Amino acid sequence: MSGLLSRAQLEAALRRIGEERYHHLHPFHHLLNGGGLAKGQVQAWALNRYYYQRMIPLKDAAIVSRMDDAGLRREWRQRIVDHDGNSDEDGGLRRWLALTDGLGLDRAYVTSTDGVLPATKFAVEAYLHFVREKSLLEAVASSLTELFSPLAIGARVRGMLENYDYITPEILAYFDKRPEQATRDSDFALAYVLDNARRPDQQQDALRALTFKCDVLWAQLDALHHAYVAPGTPPPGAFRPEAA
Numbered sequence: 001m002s003g004l005l006s007r008a009q010l011e012a013a014l015r016r017i018g019e020e021r022y023h024h025l026h027p028f029h030h031l032l033n034g035g036g037l038a039k040g041q042v043q044a045w046a047l048n049r050y051y052y053q054r055m056i057p058l059k060d061a062a063i064v065s066r067m068d069d070a071g072l073r074r075e076w077r078q079r080i081v082d083h084d085g086n087s088d089e090d091g092g093l094r095r096w097l098a099l100t101d102g103l104g105l106d107r108a109y110v111t112s113t114d115g116v117l118p119a120t121k122f123a124v125e126a127y128l129h130f131v132r133e134k135s136l137l138e139a140v141a142s143s144l145t146e147l148f149s150p151l152a153i154g155a156r157v158r159g160m161l162e163n164y165d166y167i168t169p170e171i172l173a174y175f176d177k178r179p180e181q182a183t184r185d186s187d188f189a190l191a192y193v194l195d196n197a198r199r200p201d202q203q204q205d206a207l208r209a210l211t212f213k214c215d216v217l218w219a220q221l222d223a224l225h226h227a228y229v230a231p232g233t234p235p236p237g238a239f240r241p242e243a244a
């Protein structure tokens with residue numbers, strides 16, 4: 001059994017999980033950032049990730065519904081506003097659709113989610129089930145991948161702008177706001193986890209929750225890689241890029 005970790009040790013252990021398992025290490029992201037993908041493969045990435053984007057506010061609403069404390073709910077509900085906006089014209093989800101529009105995908109096809117890979121759906125839905133079924137501490141800890149997203153997003157935006165002539169700053173506007181929002185959100189979630197994981201078993205739960213979430217992100221990229229890079233066999237009914 002592991003003993004009780006100090007705050008600093010727990011934080012270091014959480015950060016180590018990100019260094020070892022976060023999706024910036026995935027080969028599909030290396031291809032995406034480095035210009036190694038054809039346009040159809042970039043479309044497949046944006047189309048599949050729409051499924052993740054769309055689940056995030058549902059996942060955060062599930063977390064809010066489990067919080068007894070009004071102050072906590074007030075803090076967490078901002079995440080839902082960030083994604084849903086205050087009208088159809090703004091919010092992260094709307095900006096994600098600007099990306100899929102900009103890549104030439106049909107809006108109705110994207111929002112139907114018909115072309116999304118089954119494995120993407122299973123991974124993303126596992127995240128929603130996790131935050132509903134596990135403790136609030138584990139649900140909050142599972143959001144801590146956001147500690148690592150600003151660096152990953154910076155490298156992605158730089159790489160995509162440099163390597164694909166059809167990618168513009170407007171198309172990638174979704175990512176403009178994320179680093180600041182992710183830093184705010186993950187600072188709050190990290191303090192919550194460090195304050196509330198007081199027993200060794202709770203600390204291990206928090207570490208396992210973050211590992212689980214890294215797996216959710218990794219599995220989405222595995223699915224993309226298998227379907228669209230090698231061996232390149234999308235399952236029946238999934239999005240198929242047009243021949244170049």
Ligand SMILES: O=C(O)c1cc(C(=O)O)c2c(n1)C(=O)C(=O)c1cc(C(=O)O)[nH]c1-2
Pocket residue numbers: 056142143144145146148149152153178217
């Ligand atoms: O582009 C990325 O690499 C990336 C990663 C993550 C993440 O680490 O889960 C999120 C996002 N983006 C993101 O845009 C986002 O809104 C978001 C919400 C959450 C969450 O778990 O609550 N993660 C992420």
